[in-house]
Each structure stands twice: as structure tokens, then as C-alpha cells.
Amino acid sequence: MLEAVIQDLIRQQRPYYLPQGSSVKGVGGQYWLVFRHRDADKGGNFLKSLVSLLGFKDKAVPHKVFRIDPSTAEIY
Secondary structure (H helix, E strand, O other), rough: HHHHHOOOOOOOHHOOEOOOOOOEEEEHHHHHEEEEEEOOOOOOOOHHHHHHOOOOOOOOOOEEEEEEOOOOOOEE
């Protein structure tokens, strides 16, 4: 069941965010997933940077971190 939740989360994030490594088991049996925006490391061109700086376009969050509780399969 936990593996299905992880795969579904990856499928939901995939169009814009790419998974970084595999899930990590942490304290208390919690699983952690890290996603990086597909354009996070690209320098982009000057015009895009200027438009984003002036606030005409919202910039996406470069990284997302999800915590999964294995007992309830809830995503935080």
C-alpha cells in the first residue's frame, strides 16, 4: 500500500517536478520524498528573469518535500 502511495505521488508531481533519488525512511518510520522543479537549475534567459523579478509571473518553488506516514498513508 505504501509503495502505491509513493508511486501515485510521483505520478502527480512528474509534469513539473522530478523526484530526487528514492524515498528515504526517517525517524519513526516516516518516509520522505524530495522533488526538484524541472527548471530549477536552468539559468533561463534575461527576459524571463526580468519578468519574474518585476512580479509579472509567479516563480515556481524550486524544491518540494513530502512526508508520508506509513501507518495511515497520509501525505504531509
